[in-house]
Amino acid sequence: MKIDLKVWRQKNQNTKGHLESYILDEVDAEMSFLEMLDMLNLKLAKRGERPVEFDHDCREGICGQCGVMINGIAHGPLKNTTTCQLHMRSFKDGDTIYVEPFKAKAFPVIRDLKVDRSAFDDIIAAGGYISVNTGQAPEANSILISHDEAESAFDSAACIGCGACVATCKNASAALFTSSKISQLAKLPQGKKESSKRTVNMVNRMEDLGFGHCTNTEACQVECPQDISVLNIAQMNYEYNKAKLKK
């Protein structure tokens, strides 16, 4: 099939970006979206031009490194799907596709479609863990966790840290990302001890890093590849208020 691509090109943070037009004639419906970009890059390289820089690694939807806006939607038209898992069968011959980086103040563009999401690591560093050193752990079955609690914690823990929630939010809020970790750990008995401190530190860090506030539009869950629930945000708010009241 023939695809008319409009791709965001930007040399670095300090220069202005623009959309560049490329026509691809031999796109196969079975190709993944990233393989289509590989095809474009091979073409550009052969012409002596700079290939489009884009983020990707595992290409099986779990590492969270890929992610672009496709026709204005984070990770493209398929629900709960990362960019790497999107295939060209979701498009048709003659389509025009706009490809842009995830845009947020806290995610500066590095080049073309690549953005810096290290702010997510900083949020985790502020408290997204249980403070246990190697060697301190008690026998695993001494901590009983009911099946449903464990499954619910897993649902929160499944976040892949891709940043689609931030990119899609009109406020560029990281509430879904931050809350999924806070609520995973708050749901587990071994994580409850530090919950107040963790919640306050992570929320403060999130704000310091320039992410916006959550205004409950729930757009984040819609475009989340793992379908992380916005109820995590409710739990984060609950944990936060609880921590503040305690003081």
Added chain:
Amino acid sequence: MAKEIHANIPEGDLKDKWSNYKAHAKLVSPNNRKKLNIIVVGTGLAGASTAASLAEMGYKIKSFCFQDSPRRAHSVAAQGGVNAMKNYQNDGDSVYRMFYDTLKGGDFRSREANTYRLAECSASLIDQAVAQGVPFGREYSGYLRNRSFGGVQVSRTFYSRGQTGQQLLLGSYQALMRQKEQGNVQLFTRHEMLDLVLIDGKAKGIIARNLDTGEIERHGAHAVILATGGFGKIYYLSTLAMGCNASAIWRAHKKGALMANPSWTQVHPTSLPQSGPYQSKLTLMSESLRNDGRIWVPQSNNEQRSAVEIPEEERDYYLERKYPSFGNLAPRDIASRAAKEQIDAGKGVGALKNAVYLDFSHAIKEYGQELIAERYGNLFNMYQKITGIDAYKEPMKISPSAHFSMGGLWVDYDLMTTIPGLFAIGEANFSDHGANRLGANSLLQACVDGYYITPYTIQNYLADHIQVEKTDTNHPAFAEAEKQVQEQLNRFINQKGTKTAEEFHRELGEILYDKCGLSRSEEGLKSAISQIQNLREEYKKNLLVPGDAEDINSELEKAGRVNDYMELSELMCIDALNRNESCGAHFREEYQTEDGEAKRNDKEFAYSAAWEWNGEASSPVLNKEPLEFEYVQPTQRSYK
């Protein structure tokens, strides 16, 4: 020429060796630890767990990864589970049995003492992961749940749905970030190690490239740990992430670290088949699917009917037929080879006739769709996204794909390479899996190496270095290494040929799949070696890398990795050619039993082949580490 290599296995009975080691290993006192710097390259399970554990003890760590966050390392993609000897199921498990299963699974080509230690340390890992908040599958009562994996007859696999690697990695990543926050770890993401620096024969640092700016940096330390994973990506099409590579271990090899059994690559039986020439990777479907899925092919060649139209009596459940006691849970090497046999015989299914069926209809009938969805839901979803097919309604199509490197840097019992101060852990070393790794032992080995072994063994090394000053990165050895790295990058950029690194890589991958993959022969390997030599010559003249070296440049990153593959691939073929026997994943057509199984030759080949770089890719020197079996009598492996 060959040097004597010593595994340094501690004295005592098998079950006492690790305790004896720990009882007598040298220690560094807490107030001295902060003076000692350790570089850890790689942030997968092995790298993150060791960096966090050592930082918790008080060492100063520099942690490097090429990804944009440590959480993206490829351990994240492991699906099915992690093995541990807890015997929660009361089904006959023991440390000895787990040790024996692993040794036998590896076709008696690993070191007894290392393999035993892996089983011995496995239980603590589950305790640690649970304490970190890893949400493992649970019974309704709240107790931990287990499943079965290939090559064993007990249930000792712990899992978090189909995302066990992700959850374990997040546990160690979070521990790492906690140490970063406390100032004990400096994190260098988007950095790639391009050389190892030796001073007076000891590992003292690395040269790294900042992938976002192109800057070349020098980093010094008292010891270096490589936790850089496997190199199955050398086959181009593989289950690995696009960025996985051999460069860190290969460049260490060229600086003197021996490389052991490099040709032993596990080909995973349940990945998705190739669908076209543009394909960039093959997606893995967890082995756990074989707990409930049944593998079959049509009995007749060139079957035109769809899977659901083929009646029971015209299907060949060939694993159940050939291996009745293990059935669909035969180990990976055997399951992959059996699939290849069917595909080669013309029974393959799918548009390219390159797949076999993995069928859940029986399990869905027996347990209901809901339970199957709870066990494998995310895998079924993934399958649908990639293929557009609903596997609840018709069987999956699966095919073998390059997956795990059993080979890697040679290490002794301390996990130290032949370069003093250079350690290799996780998939980057060769140590525990012999010629075939059992499913769910990979996450285990990465964690055990990182959490429980290096914290002892690196102390044993560093105890003699507490008086040693910080490494001076102005030392001529750093300048020389940096110069070499810079020159190589410039050479790639300035060549201005016509073929990209990716195009070369695809060609190399085809040669390897064809001649150094699931089955190998003397004739095939010899021709592969000459093809690789020709391709390498062409690579030196005709490589096309657009852009420059002083900026972010993905094509330049690939050029360096493929350059190393061009050399490593020849060593793999030389290694496979040298080993005139079949064992585990290494199947030489000339050496098979009457019914087509791998035929070992213990008399001549009960050794690990540890290869030494000799200045040129075609003439490595073979060193042998004899494998002595004191506690186990190697037998002909049987899963029938």
